[in-house]
Amino acid sequence: MSNLVESLSTPHSILEALAKVRAAHAYLVQQGALAVSSAADLPASPLWGTQIKRVPVIFPQSNRPKLIPASIEKHNLTEVYNQCAHMERLIDALEWAARELPGYHVTNCQPTTSSKSNDLVLQNAAGETARFEVSDVVGKKDSNRKQDKELKSLGVLSSGKGEARFQIDRFPIGRLFLVVSTDFAHLLCNRTKVNPKTNPHYYYQKHPVSQWTVIFEVLPAK
Numbered sequence: 001m002s003n004l005v006e007s008l009s010t011p012h013s014i015l016e017a018l019a020k021v022r023a024a025h026a027y028l029v030q031q032g033a034l035a036v037s038s039a040a041d042l043p044a045s046p047l048w049g050t051q052i053k054r055v056p057v058i059f060p061q062s063n064r065p066k067l068i069p070a071s072i073e074k075h076n077l078t079e080v081y082n083q084c085a086h087m088e089r090l091i092d093a094l095e096w097a098a099r100e101l102p103g104y105h106v107t108n109c110q111p112t113t114s115s116k117s118n119d120l121v122l123q124n125a126a127g128e129t130a131r132f133e134v135s136d137v138v139g140k141k142d143s144n145r146k147q148d149k150e151l152k153s154l155g156v157l158s159s160g161k162g163e164a165r166f167q168i169d170r171f172p173i174g175r176l177f178l179v180v181s182t183d184f185a186h187l188l189c190n191r192t193k194v195n196p197k198t199n200p201h202y203y204y205q206k207h208p209v210s211q212w213t214v215i216f217e218v219l220p221a222k
Contacts, residue, residue: 006067008109017106018094023065025087032080083112085136092213093179129174137184176218185214194221
């Protein structure tokens with residue numbers, strides 16, 4: 001998906017980052033809601049799917065937050081609401097971090113893009129890090145193996161397949177978190193204990209955050 005919201009790659013306090021992400025999210029929601037209203041006015045017809053797929057989200061320059069690139073004039077509606085949902089999990093994570101990790105600051109934050117960096121990286125004065133992978137999977141199944149992708153990004157799993165993915169040199173340094181929807185949390189709740197077949201060297205500690213979001217800390221097996 002395109003980069004709708006620019007990354008924060010310079011140090012910010014958690015509250016500063018939260019304010020910027022909230023502002024960008026509010027702008028996308030406002031413009032996305034207008035596009036949804038336009039889509040709702042389309043009558044049922046043989047070309048309904050073709051037409052609704054092409055309803056754009058228009059990005060006016062007025063009141064545009066700094067994190068929304070000026071070059072983007074319009075965007076696909078489906079991508080906008082998918083990315084808004086992702087940002088809503090990220091906002092919950094930042095709010096949680098502001099409460100639970102007050103000694104940390106944001107060193108990197110990827111509100112809407114997928115990259116080699118983690119979605120959110122925090123660091124404290126001692127140089128200790130907290131890394132987060134954020135997703136908004138709908139439903140209680142992991143047909144796209146999203147969990148494995150996120151754990152690989154955190155360094156908990158290797159790039160191997162099958163049991164080979166558990167072959168890592170050492171458990172990653174720092175605190176590690178998965179930020180997921182409450183739907184997807186039902187699956188991860190089954191991984192809260194070490195299991196020789198599914199998670200031999202890690203387990204999850206659950207942190208309910210909101211009606212829609214759960215954070216799981218990924219911890220090494222003792």
